Amino acid sequence: MPLLRTSLLSAEPAGVLDSLDELFALAHAMEQEAAKKYDSLAEEMRVQGKDELADVFTRLAAAEREHVDSVRQWSQSRRGKVPDPAMVRWEAPAALPPEVAAEVKTSRLMTPYRALAMAVRNEERAFAFWSYLAAYSHDPEVKKASEAMAREELGHVATLRRERRRAYHHEHDRAGAEAPQAPQIDAQRLELRLAAQLGDMEQRLSGPAAVRLRDIRQQAIEMADAAAGVGSFPASVEHMGPLEIAEALVDGYLDGAERSSEAAHLERLQQLAERAIARLAWLRSLAAE
Template structure:
């Protein structure tokens, strides 16, 4: 069980806590950082005129600020003072997924469900972090406090999972209204293959060869997707980067929602290849030389 929790973290904690004062200081910093990050995402969504996502991130930021206040009250009750930032001696492993947050800022296809899925993963990492510290602490007082923090984070995970499930059902219900005019992933992969063929003709050298390789792989992926996915019919009229991104999102969401191990593995493999393809298309659009 400890191994599975540790694997949620990108790296093991850089040190051990030597006092409750250090624990409260570190917990306070982590919650403050999460609140700031979600507030920044809310501002970015507001700038992009995406009120639904702005509302999601504002709520997440508010929840994290409540966690900050909770840690402060706990510190005052236990130690008679607020957490002291000066006592943070080492950085905690990343529990807030900065890479996913950057993706959210640039993606044109992100939904409230995907935003909440990221928040769930962040809380799961925080749970793993405190569980790890509790397991390795030799101080009974610190162990007990770290276990309490882990339990608190697990409660946050449960709450966010419920919100994520609601978001999924809202998005699913909206898709039901366009089901008759939906296209599947195979059809979208084939459309993307057409666009890659056109793109290849306008490229030279290594760029043309790499695009040709992606064209072959896209045709292979089209044969593997079967009848998976429901996309709006107008997605076929989008540009290659938008189609590629929509397919990435679909494979990732499909893997996350499925309970079938074989299907999850298949969709994860498709997602990995789709992500690589999307990265290439984005690099082409960012390069002045093509």
């Protein structure tokens, strides 16, 4: 997915990975850095007396340390050794850009929802990073492992988006209870609306971007078949732009999967969510270009 870069990655990676040892070293360093950043923010929030936010960042740091352990175990099983920091040749995308960390520390408007939204974007950046490396890798083993890392990051995105959704409902339950119920539509209708919008966008593009957009439009049509009767969205969402519709569909699939108790239905929603998350990340990158 070589076009997936600009809005999620501030710059293209400095090169490609030449070996699994290098891949494991870089992945290990990225997860460690993220854990340190979240630990630092948790401590800062405690100092400021913002215990609810401190708890959010403490959970995020703990999750990143689990990812560190996972990479270490993967390296041990594949290469017979733990990742070597000396193998990291160039700087990976920042786990938390300095301007974002500064906003967390100084903003009076920071809430658990906004903190989790920031974490979602960080994981989306990691997904974009590994997708880019997979697309440009010359080594089949490195390519396969990079694709696996990208899938892992998609799983992290899904988990954080669920937590973000819960935080949103927690912050807005009262307002939602008082608001009148708007007409609702299902995910199938939104997928078809998105496909139509992507078709219009495709006419204005050329080259690889147009080809990728055509693929995503066809994917939306296919996803619509599987999304019949899924979700309940305000009809007004249908009149929003493609980014907003794509975002709503991600949340709808994740919410549905969280509530599902039937195995086949759960698997279908998880597959839809994974495809929708990857689509959203790419559309955000395209929007920035």
